[in-house]
Every structure is written in structure tokens, then in C-alpha cells.
Amino acid sequence: MKILVSNDDGIDSPGISALVKSLKEIADVTVVAPQNEQSAVGHAITMKIPLRVTPYYKNGDFFGYAVDGTPADCVKMGIRNIMKEPPDLVFSGINNGSNTAINIIYSGTVSAAREAAIMEVPAAAISVTNHATKNFNYAAKLAKMLALKMKNNKLTLGTMLNVNVPDVAEEELAGIILTKQGKSKWDDIYEQRQDPYGRDYYWLTGKMFEVDTNTDIDQVAIQKKYVSITPIHFDLTDYDTFDKMKSWHIENLMNEKEA
Amino acid sequence: MKILVSNDDGIDSPGISALVKSLKEIADVTVVAPQNEQSAVGHAITMKIPLRVTPYYKNGDFFGYAVDGTPADCVKMGIRNIMKEPPDLVFSGINNGSNTAINIIYSGTVSAAREAAIMEVPAAAISVTNHATKNFNYAAKLAKMLALKMKNNKLTLGTMLNVNVPDVAEEELAGIILTKQGKSKWDDIYEQRQDPYGRDYYWLTGKMFEVDTNTDIDQVAIQKKYVSITPIHFDLTDYDTFDKMKSWHIENLMNEKEA
Numbered sequence: 423m424k425i426l427v428s429n430d431d432g433i434d435s436p437g438i439s440a441l442v443k444s445l446k447e448i449a450d451v452t453v454v455a456p457q458n459e460q461s462a463v464g465h466a467i468t469m470k471i472p473l474r475v476t477p478y479y480k481n482g483d484f485f486g487y488a489v490d491g492t493p494a495d496c497v498k499m500g501i502r503n504i505m506k507e508p509p510d511l512v513f514s515g516i517n518n519g520s521n522t523a524i525n526i527i528y529s530g531t532v533s534a535a536r537e538a539a540i541m542e543v544p545a546a547a548i549s550v551t552n553h554a555t556k557n558f559n560y561a562a563k564l565a566k567m568l569a570l571k572m573k574n575n576k577l578t579l580g581t582m583l584n585v586n587v588p589d590v591a592e593e594e595l596a597g598i599i600l601t602k603q604g605k606s607k608w609d610d611i612y613e614q615r616q617d618p619y620g621r622d623y624y625w626l627t628g629k630m631f632e633v634d635t636n637t638d639i640d641q642v643a644i645q646k647k648y649v650s651i652t653p654i655h656f657d658l659t660d661y662d663t664f665d666k667m668k669s670w671h672i673e674n675l676m677n678e679k680e681a
Numbered sequence: 682m683k684i685l686v687s688n689d690d691g692i693d694s695p696g697i698s699a700l701v702k703s704l705k706e707i708a709d710v711t712v713v714a715p716q717n718e719q720s721a722v723g724h725a726i727t728m729k730i731p732l733r734v735t736p737y738y739k740n741g742d743f744f745g746y747a748v749d750g751t752p753a754d755c756v757k758m759g760i761r762n763i764m765k766e767p768p769d770l771v772f773s774g775i776n777n778g779s780n781t782a783i784n785i786i787y788s789g790t791v792s793a794a795r796e797a798a799i800m801e802v803p804a805a806a807i808s809v810t811n812h813a814t815k816n817f818n819y820a821a822k823l824a825k826m827l828a829l830k831m832k833n834n835k836l837t838l839g840t841m842l843n844v845n846v847p848d849v850a851e852e853e854l855a856g857i858i859l860t861k862q863g864k865s866k867w868d869d870i871y872e873q874r875q876d877p878y879g880r881d882y883y884w885l886t887g888k889m890f891e892v893d894t895n896t897d898i899d900q901v902a903i904q905k906k907y908v909s910i911t912p913i914h915f916d917l918t919d920y921d922t923f924d925k926m927k928s929w930h931i932e933n934l935m936n937e938k939e940a
Contacts, residue, residue: 459729461728461729462725462726462727462728462729463722463723463725464722464723464724464725464726464753464792465723465724465786465787466721466722466723466725466787467721467723467787467885468721468885469720469721469885470718470720470721472874472882472883472884473871473882473883473884473885474880474881474882474883475881475883494723495885498869498871498885499871499883502869502870502871503871503873503883524799524915526917527724527795527799527915527917528724528725528726533723536786540783540786540866564934564935567934568934571929571931571934575926575928575929577922578919578921578922578925581919581922595935597932597935598931598932598934598935599931599932600923600926600927600931600932602916602918602920602923603916603917603918605916607799610757610761611761612732612757612758612761612762614762615731621733622733622734623731623732623733624731624732624733624734624758624762625731625732626726626727626728626732626754626757649935651926651931652918652923653918653919653922653923653926654917654918654919655917655919655922656783656786656917657861657862657864658785658786658862658913658914658915658917659861659862659911659912659913659914660837660840660912660913660914661861662837663836663837663840663912663914664859664861664911664912666837667834667859667910667912668859669834670830670834670859672830672857672858672859672910673856673857673858673859675823675826675827675830675857676823676854676856676857676908
């Protein structure tokens, strides 16, 4: 089995080393990861400037490739140029901090796995629910078990798995549960400050307000100490609204008198 | 009616001026747009560095605010900090180049409108299907008619409209049609070059391969000279796969013997 590994915290992060070490026990692993941290870059790709690829020896951990781009760039570059044939799986992580609910939209970790899904390679993004955690052991072990499971069960083409592991000791985990993306969002605040020259600047901050209560929702599952696994696709069409909008008769908009 | 306008081509682009001019005929318009071009940034938001906001007089066109961030940053900043009360609508564009099929995932134009939808403000992204076009007249007129239509019809909270206008004369348009996101994708190629110092670098290029044929698919509609309007939401859960994956019994993964 051939697995491509990427992330958004950058090739130097401890999470990717833990993931690579574990997956190497069951697969040939190729690492192509961002040279620098790329959190919250969403599904950005680099088109206006060229990319560079640097072979990278990470002390004692692995040999890989650092790309001066985004997580999605790394997956494209890994599959199209670096690997001789497409991998069987792509894993992204292990991320520091959860990627649930609305954060899935902003996440670089998820976008790396989603880029793989777009390229029709089954993929998973894996995160531990604490920005400061150094506890990647269980998540790394789970990644290995999940990779074997994914090898034996065909995931729908174009779908990826978004995995979130609570940052607790393995024996405290409540179990593993299949979930849906939650509706919790950020109550954003831009904190206004002044630089030493009297000019204003703004830091994005805020807190998440929780709106879900069912355990089969990603954000609720992790709070109840479940490992959450959500199938994610890239068809953004709102089919319910598509049906409802038939009553808008937009086909007539062209002939309507201007306001 | 209060409308917030943003884009991804930057506050200096001609498309945003055409949009603002048209919407001003029916609404109070506030412009908050990226200082620099932000194409293909996806749904990136700026968290690791602070943002700056610069009042901006665009010669003869409008007064607005330039933000040194992404399209999603601009919408957040506009709604949270710059406008005294939330707008009734957010419009993003007019973009140079179509945003259909897989490009919706990468698009900064769409992400600006999607950020508004996340913030529960009805929104639309509007694009003309030619990167080099200077023909924004019909798209600008349509934006105004659509804004009035959106005012009178309640869009589902969390849904936005992705509008693509063929780059043809108004009388050549086939009509306006409600569509779904297509499945066409890019056959990516990284073109390898060498810099004057003998080091390799890579340009992303490639072409789209078409897989859809029905006129109710965005990419097909625009080729048949229809204006395409697709309702887009941000629930990425793949519900079909969610049901299918029950047979995986991932809840047992925890107890399975390691490989």
C-alpha cells in the first residue's frame, strides 16, 4: 500500500512525524508537506507564482519534500509530480486543534484530504482537539487502523473522512462514532489595537457558539469524548434550495422591468 | 436596502466598479474589498497576522475600504466592524472568469459570498465567463435585478447564489437557468522550468475535462449561453456515504487487533 502524507501545520510539526511513523508500519509513505505553517488557508491553491520543491530530511523521522505552498498544492504536487504512480490513500495531519463544524470550511488540513478526494484518491484528515497537545499516540494508531479499514472498504469516489480525536488518554475515550458536520459557528470579534506609530490594526478573535446537541454531530461527539469520523464531499449544491427556488421563476428575471 | 460589496480581484478591478455603480441605483452600498488580487485563495481567513483597513477613494467610482487580506476577511470585517448594522445582502464580484464546477472550491469570489451566508446574510457571487472580459454591463444589470428578487424572496439561511454570466452580447443570451454544481475537474500539470541560477520551479497549468452534459449543470449551462444560478451551502457532509458507512462498523475499530 502506498500512502501520501501531508498537513497544514508544516513539515516541521510533531504531528506529521507521529502520523508518518505509524503509517510506515503498514505502507510505503511519501511525505509532501508545506514548508511553513498554513493554518486557515482553506482550499487555496497557488497559481500566480511558481512553486518550489525542496527535498527535506527531518532528523531521524523521515525523508520528504517541502513545498512553499498550501496543503492543496502539496497534494497536487505529490500526486502529479513526485509519486511515480498515484497513492492508494492520502492522509493529512495530525493537526493540532479540532476541525469540526464551520472550521471544516477554513481548514488547511481538511483541504489537503479534499484535494485528494477531488483527484479520486481516498483520503482522511486527522486532528487532535487541542492546539497545544503533544499527545499524538492514539491518533497515530487510529490512522493506521483506519487506513487498513479504508483499504478493505471502498469509499465513494470524491468523498473523504474528517477524523477528530479528543485530547484525552486512550482509556478515557467513549468510542468511535460516525458524525455529520455541525452548525456551530464563530462569534467573530476584530480586536482593534494601535501600532507604535499610532496606526490601527485588527486581530481576529472570538469564540464558538454551540448550536448542536446530538452526539452524531462532530462538535458534540468530541465534547463527549468520542472519536468523530465525518464523510465530507465537495458537491456544494444546496439541493433543497434548488427545489424551493423553482418558485422564484428566475428564468423570467431577464424580461422583468428594471427597478 | 443596504448592500455590502466585495470581490477577489481586488478593489482596483473594473468588475467591482461596474457592480457598485449598478447596485447604487437601488441600495446604500458599502465596499470592503482586498487591497490586492486574491484569486484561488479559497476560503482562507487571516488569523496569524493582524489586518489593516485603508479608506480608499476609487477615482470617480466609489469610496470604500481596502483590506490587506482575503475575500472572506473583507466580508467578516465589513459586517463586524465597518458597517453599523448588518447589510441586507452581500454581493461579490463581478469576477473576471467563470466560477463553475470544481472551481467553486478554489474561488475567492465564491468564498466572500459564502462567508456572508455563514454569517446569515443572503449573498450572491457573480462572474463573467472570460478572464479578459471588459463586458460587465449585463452582469451588473442582472445583479441589480437579482438583488431586488432576493429582497422579495427569502433565501434559506446559510445558502448563497453563485451566478455565472456568459461573455456574449445580451441579445445572444439563451436565458437564465437554475443549476447544480458540475463535476468537471482540472487535469493538472506542473510545468517544470529552471530559474537563471539552475534551480527548478513549477507552474500549475492544465485544462478542464468536461464530464457533464445536462443543461441544468453550471458548466454546461454557460457553454449553452445561459446565465447559470446555483444555490450553494456550506454543509459538506456526504449524507449518502454517511448511510453507507454504517456497514463499516467503525465503532469496532477501537477494539480491532492492530495490523
